Amino acid sequence: MTTHRVSLTRVALGAASLALVGACATPPAMAGSAAAEPAAQVVWGACPEDVVAKAAPSRLDCATVPVPVDYADPASGEIDIMISRLASQDPSKRRGVLLLNPGGPGGSGLTLAALLVAQGLPASVTDSYDVIGMDTRGIGYSAPVTCGFTVDGPYFANIPPYAVDAAAVVERAAVAEGAAQQCAQNDRDGLLRHLTTANMARDLDRIRAALGEEKASFLGYSYGSALGAAYASLFPERSDRIVLDSNVGDTHLDRDGMRRYALGMEQTFPAFASWVAERHDSYGLGRTADEVRATYAEIAARLDDEPVQGIDGATFRAATFGGLFNERQYASTAQLWQSMRTGAPLPPAPGGPPDLVALENSLSVFLSVTCNDVDWPEDVQTYQRAVAQDRERFPLYGAAAANITPCAYWPYEPAEAPVEIADEGPTDVLLVQNRYDPPTPYRGGELLREKFGSRARLVSVDASGHGAYVLGGNACASDVTTRYLVDGEMPEDDVTCRAS
Template identity: 60%
Template sequence: MKLAFIGTLGLIGALLVGEPTKAQPAEAEPRRWAACPAEVITAPFVAQCTTVTVPLDYRDPDGATIDLMVSRIAATDPAKRRGILMFNPGGPGGTGLDQPAFLLNKGMPASVLASYDLIGMDTRGVGHSSPVSCGFTADDAYWANIPPYAGDTAAVTAQSKIAAEVAQRCAANDTDGRLRHLTTANTARDLDRIRAALGEKKASFYGASYGSALGAAYVSLFPDSTDRIVLDSNLADTHLDRDSLRRYARGFEETFPDFAAWAAQRHTAYGLGQTPAAVRRTFVTLAERLDRTPTADGFNGAHLRYLTFAGLYHPIQYGATARLWQSMLNPATAPVPTPETPGAPSPVDNALTVYLAVTCNDVAWPKDLATYQRDVETDRERYPLFGAAAANIMPCAYWKHEPAEPPVKVDAKGPANVLLLQNRHDPVTPAVNAELLQRKFGKRARLVTTDGSGHGVYVLSDNACALNLTTSYLVDGRMPTRDTTCRA
């Protein structure tokens, strides 16, 4: 991003969006709650849903509007009820109507449910909240969060053609002009509108992964109407930019040894190597072999790298990842994939559309192909396991819209009400992200780091210390007095 561009947008942003960041007064009119859509799984908890109307464009608050669907699992103890706790599961593009029930089913303590109405939602553009679509089909050769591993500069050039086509398709399918308004800043403003619509003076928030960026934006824009904020598995700022995306490769390198040690201990079962170093060699050798000679159904080294990256998200997935490697080492045992129906809608069309829109709208991305080719070469050497994928070119290089405003700046002024949670080894949001974010918050934030591995801390990791500290903060307001490392 050029400095002149930043300065110009900073001035325009101050003029255009200063007013909408004021907290909205709590709405007195009661909400009408009804049964949630049938596909929203909240069992065994009773959830109800409602819609909240918000401006499509906060620069034009009296213009077009969109409806957001919100879910609620009511607090179980009115005498202890503190208020509302809103959730975001990440993405951007992840559906969140079922997020409270998901975390409760994972073991979120009953004391949290006694203290809060748990509020899930589909953020703007997602699911039941005025959904958007780029028209992706099931047989599209595009990747969700990151493009495939690039073996050389020619592979980056080839991917650039796919990225350009994706951006053009999104623009062509954006017939009502909504994509440009999908940003982290607007979604943070939506959170404050939801708080006001529910009649609350303040709201607490739990966000994981990209939800940490949304939460950082929310508490920065609305410090006076936010209560207790928990940000889990963090991005380093209020948005996903190219630096954050390239740090996926660092997360892979830091987390892979945990899987390698696990696999080495189970060499008799999986045959992937008797030592962590041997498991690493197996991975590199297998990926390079698949680069040269894909399987009969087209499975190649890029697929292996991407699925192994995904397999590092939680140790519970290690067995499936090891089984995948086994099948590629002996293709005769590989499962036969179900063929995709050409032209059929992709099940990830909506999520991928929102992901691209928010990511590309939040900040300006490099547009010259040489930048991506150079970064791929650098990261292939720096992070050989995955760097050449995380640095590859994105549709954001060809996106139709320039950012309408600068990304939200993390505000170090305000109440000290931000608790950061972070695993030391995280494949997608490495620990350095949380350290960078904490520096921006300054005295407003405390950092709890676990010795664990994977993506997600609160109730998703098996760490009693982190669970206890977070629950105490949400329920009793006891913020750790200092940054804390929770041992395994």
């Protein structure tokens, strides 16, 4: 049952990893790359076998790019970042490179180009660019890190469990402190403290330079929006066309960003509840959206007292949160609810059994970047107050999103302030945002629009789910974004796209 629990919460840990989201000025000495720009040096070759298999039928090339472990002290050593390339097949149309990031922090992006092609990325985009995926530092094939978490250990989820009361926050604090200590104990190469959004943005610029490009375009989803915002702010003169989708709201994830998970669930849940209500004859979970919401509360409360098939109330809430990311997951989420009410066998885990090694790596990177980017409160009472407040404001998930994390006990202080959004520069940032998005609610798009000012335009999509461009299937959003990437046509004003 434990493995199934991991499968159920995996989605909520990935895209909801989100990258969500403060800002102080970055010290001038660290603003860009601390060392001279390297010459073009990429030597393309075959990708690892698992990357080839996941990318099929798309064919990718792979290479590595060396980057400093510590940009403040480049002589301290280097690590290799693995990148992939879906090469443009039309040299006459090729504009440059389009760097990708799938979110996280902690998501592997080596096969993202292939995934987007399979989902309908227009050929005009793949003709215009060499599409460059990557494993950012600490992930997968790029000097992977581990905190040594195990599936049967006390910590194996970066979204804290729903805290039913103040005592539950104290109980979670002990787990969070142990997880932070475990990360420090496993940091044998001293890399964890250097996993930051600012350093990942500097890595992007090293990749651009290694590819021999004067500028780079960027497409990032979820946490990728924070990374892209950091890149466009640190290197505005080297940013070409920047598309940020499902926006965190800043260049890093902080408490406010994580608490917005609960806002996103409240805003997105009605679409799922209506879908389930329309199928009451199949699922028996309520004939109206209000009845479905009441069913959720009833199941969660009962599981808080007595787990069913290894699923407790916290896991049930997390699985439901993850089930709102895309309508394709609604059926399996409703089946999970049925199992909790009737004792019927659990539905198959979406996507099959998780790769626990890759998942642990992702959890470790998410935690490191989130804790390194910003200084988190260290007193338990701060989290108890937030949990009590958000349990009332956002009953579905507030007491989870506001709960304490290992960042309260992180062994390393931030090496620098978070990257500050640069609102001076070219109008080159297109923000794409669904109005109903569980981990990155619409407010994240509004925040980035306000902070970038005249540099940005916001495409608001009247749709539910996580991911709008290509992944969401909205024709209007696709057309506006593709025109910008291919032709450089930035809308004169913000755009509203109706539901498809």
